[in-house]
Amino acid sequence: MSESVHHAPAAAASPGMAHELPRSWGRTVRLAVCVFLGYYIGARLGLALTFLPQPTSVLWPPNAIMLGALLVVPVSSWWVVLAAALPAHLLSELPHGIPLPMVLSWFASNVTEALMGAGAVRLLFKVDAPLATLRGVAVFVFCACIAALASSFLDIALVELNGFAGGPYGDLVRRRTLSNITASLVVAPMIVAWAAGGWHLLHRTRRRELVEAMLLGTGLAAVAFLAFNVTSMWLAPCAPVPFLLWAAIRFGTRGASMALAAVAVAAIWGAGHGLGALASHSPIETTHSVQVFLIGMGSALLCLAALSEERQRTNDSLAEARSRLFHASRLSAMGELSASIAHEISQPMSAILGNVDAAEALLARGNLGDAQLRAILRDIREDDLRAVEIVKHMRNLARRRPPESRDFDVVEEVRLALRLVGPLARHRRVALGFRSEGALVVRGDPVHVQQTLMNLVLNAMDAMERTPDPERIATVLVTRLENAAQVSVRDAGTGIPPAQLQAIFEPFFTTKSDGSGLGLSIARTLVESQGGKIWAQDNADGGATVSFTIPLGTARDA
Amino acid sequence: MSQPPVVIVVDDDAGMSRAMARMIEAGGMTAMLYGSAEAMLADAREADCIVIDVQLPGMDGFQLYEALASRGSRVPVVFISASEEAEARARELEDPLVTFVAKPLSGRALLETLKSVLDEARGCAARPGGKRYL
Numbered sequence: 156m157s158e159s160v161h162h163a164p165a166a167a168a169s170p171g172m173a174h175e176l177p178r179s180w181g182r183t184v185r186l187a188v189c190v191f192l193g194y195y196i197g198a199r200l201g202l203a204l205t206f207l208p209q210p211t212s213v214l215w216p217p218n219a220i221m222l223g224a225l226l227v228v229p230v231s232s233w234w235v236v237l238a239a240a241l242p243a244h245l246l247s248e249l250p251h252g253i254p255l256p257m258v259l260s261w262f263a264s265n266v267t268e269a270l271m272g273a274g275a276v277r278l279l280f281k282v283d284a285p286l287a288t289l290r291g292v293a294v295f296v297f298c299a300c301i302a303a304l305a306s307s308f309l310d311i312a313l314v315e316l317n318g319f320a321g322g323p324y325g326d327l328v329r330r331r332t333l334s335n336i337t338a339s340l341v342v343a344p345m346i347v348a349w350a351a352g353g354w355h356l357l358h359r360t361r362r363r364e365l366v367e368a369m370l371l372g373t374g375l376a377a378v379a380f381l382a383f384n385v386t387s388m389w390l391a392p393c394a395p396v397p398f399l400l401w402a403a404i405r406f407g408t409r410g411a412s413m414a415l416a417a418v419a420v421a422a423i424w425g426a427g428h429g430l431g432a433l434a435s436h437s438p439i440e441t442t443h444s445v446q447v448f449l450i451g452m453g454s455a456l457l458c459l460a461a462l463s464e465e466r467q468r469t470n471d472s473l474a475e476a477r478s479r480l481f482h483a484s485r486l487s488a489m490g491e492l493s494a495s496i497a498h499e500i501s502q503p504m505s506a507i508l509g510n511v512d513a514a515e516a517l518l519a520r521g522n523l524g525d526a527q528l529r530a531i532l533r534d535i536r537e538d539d540l541r542a543v544e545i546v547k548h549m550r551n552l553a554r555r556r557p558p559e560s561r562d563f564d565v566v567e568e569v570r571l572a573l574r575l576v577g578p579l580a581r582h583r584r585v586a587l588g589f590r591s592e593g594a595l596v597v598r599g600d601p602v603h604v605q606q607t608l609m610n611l612v613l614n615a616m617d618a619m620e621r622t623p624d625p626e627r628i629a630t631v632l633v634t635r636l637e638n639a640a641q642v643s644v645r646d647a648g649t650g651i652p653p654a655q656l657q658a659i660f661e662p663f664f665t666t667k668s669d670g671s672g673l674g675l676s677i678a679r680t681l682v683e684s685q686g687g688k689i690w691a692q693d694n695a696d697g698g699a700t701v702s703f704t705i706p707l708g709t710a711r712d713a
Numbered sequence: 714m715s716q717p718p719v720v721i722v723v724d725d726d727a728g729m730s731r732a733m734a735r736m737i738e739a740g741g742m743t744a745m746l747y748g749s750a751e752a753m754l755a756d757a758r759e760a761d762c763i764v765i766d767v768q769l770p771g772m773d774g775f776q777l778y779e780a781l782a783s784r785g786s787r788v789p790v791v792f793i794s795a796s797e798e799a800e801a802r803a804r805e806l807e808d809p810l811v812t813f814v815a816k817p818l819s820g821r822a823l824l825e826t827l828k829s830v831l832d833e834a835r836g837c838a839a840r841p842g843g844k845r846y847l
Binding site for chain 2: 197312461494497498501502504505506507509510511512513514516517520527531534537541560581584586702
């Protein structure tokens with residue numbers, strides 16, 4: 156027992172030994188109870204799924220349950236799985252009057268299969284998450300098949316040794332192998348998929364996904380019932396395929412394993428009652444066709460689910476990388492604006508300090524009237540609120556956050572961004588103009604709009620580095636189009652050669668000596684992720700104009 | 714009886730200007746406020762000291778200083794700014810009539826600066842062009 160304590164998984168380890176011991180014991184007991192119940196119920200189910208008079212079950216779940224458990228628990232806890240399975244095995248077999256040596260022999264072959272399968276997957280092929288990748292699925296299916304086949308030979312040898320029932324060995328091996336492979340592909344994936352935080356995931360599932368899962372479940376149940384229990388058309392077993400694909404693509408391995416189990420139940424039930432296309436006159440043939448159907452369907456489905464999960468993970472990491480890039484670019488723009496920001500914050504802070512000192516000086520001289528005190532307090536409050544606003548604005552821009560999509564007034568966001576850029580523009584001798592036709596509600600991410608605009612204005616200022624002083628004018632214009640708002644930044648800089656009008660939005664394209672070439676490419680990604688467009692034009696009278704659009708909001712103003 | 718000293722404040726931030734005016738008046742001086750360099754130059758008043766925020770819309774603080782110098786003004790100038798670059802530029806002017814006060818700025822610090830600037834100016838009251846910038 157001490158071994159399981161010693162090898163408790165790092166993720167679950169608590170800082171104090173005092174807590175570690177009972178928690179680890181709790182886990183061990185929970186695991187043992189789960190395996191015991193799973194094995195026992197699995198054995199009863201296996202007997203129920205036998206098409207008498209042929210002796211072998213269509214699928215024999217106990218071995219697959221052991222295999223699934225061995226695939227998900229740490230290797231140091233494997234002994235718990237085996238120890239908990241033994242009493243369940245004895246309890247399910249002994250009441251049928253089978254001699255103890257035979258019962259123990261069967262347990263030995265069952266354990267061999269589970270250990271071989273899980274051992275090969277985890278120790279030989281070093282696959283820790285067998286269903287998460289296409290390679291993992293291939294390894295899992297291969298190991299499950301080999302383990303079932305190899306342990307079947309042992310099983311037959313032990314049966315012979317015990318002088319228990321006999322028969323043509325080839326048939327026995329084939330039947331047991333198929334039964335156990337079917338179980339491995341139908342039952343073990345459910346355990347593996349749901350043990351990996353599946354239940355926690357269920358709590359976080361959004362309502363829309365729950366509704367979709369319920370629709371899928373209902374549809375699949377209805378179609379599977381019709382396909383395997385009502386019609387015996389030879390194509391009928393293919394009817395659930397669209398639902399299985401839906402489950403694999405939308406819900407990954409968890410969805411696929413559940414859907415496959417549902418189809419297995421419907422197929423076995425129907426065929427067992429002589430219904431549907433998989434049923435035939437001979438129970439052996441019926442068993443065989445159900446097994447072949449489930450093995451084929453299961454392998455294909457697990458591969459598809461793994462591919463879908465791999466794609467989802469790639470998309471997730473891409474989105475994550477993009478969000479990091481947006482954030483880094485925002486921080487870099489804020490770095491460029493640091494003097495501007497310092498000015499914006501120091502202004503109200505200085506005013507507050509000035510007002511407090513003035514009030515003290517007036518008090519000392521005894522000529523601070525009520526009206527003047529009120530005016531001073533009002534100014535202090537206003538300046539304080541102004542500073543708070545700026546700090547909030549900075550925090551909003553600086554924090555890393557998932558992109559959002561909501562209705563907001565684009566003019567207000569442009570004003571906020573220009574307020575930060577304003578002092579820098581003054582410092583760089585750029586007159587910053589702003590024109591709009593009043594509030595304009597758009598739909599997208601307000602922080603992205605501010606970030607895009609700051610990028611464009613900083614670029615415009617860079618472009619006017621060599622423009623003579625009075626002509627250094629950057630104008631921001633917000634106009635309403637039919638379905639979108641257009642924000643344009645017009646400068647009087649060097650302009651953009653026609654051949655480069657497209658290229659400037661490509662990553663790493665830059666004409667500045669110290670430019671990263673990412674600013675406009677990030678601006679394009681930001682704009683396009685909100686369903687807008689961005690483009691550049693060369694002005695007839697010099698300089699360039701870069702414009703972008705944002706779709707109008709759903710709550711449009713008249 | 715001598716008139717209280719006149720201090721001109723050129724700052725586009727209304728809240729900041731009001732706070733400075735209160736401080737100046739609490740110190741027994743008279744304050745005159747302008748929102749831009751252009752407005753101040755157009756008005757052309759007499760003053761004992763000019764407080765200039767470096768970052769102004771249109772003409773900035775240093776351009777205003779040059780414009781005043783080109784008019785032959787000998788009135789002391791106090792630049793205020795949060796920018797270190799502005800502080801360096803003010804130092805580079807090497808003008809004894811120029812003082813720099815960094816923001817955030819306390820009313821007391823401003824008042825002390827104004828008093829010392831005015832005392833010094835009074836010390837060389839015979840200076841030609843004093844108290845006028847036009």
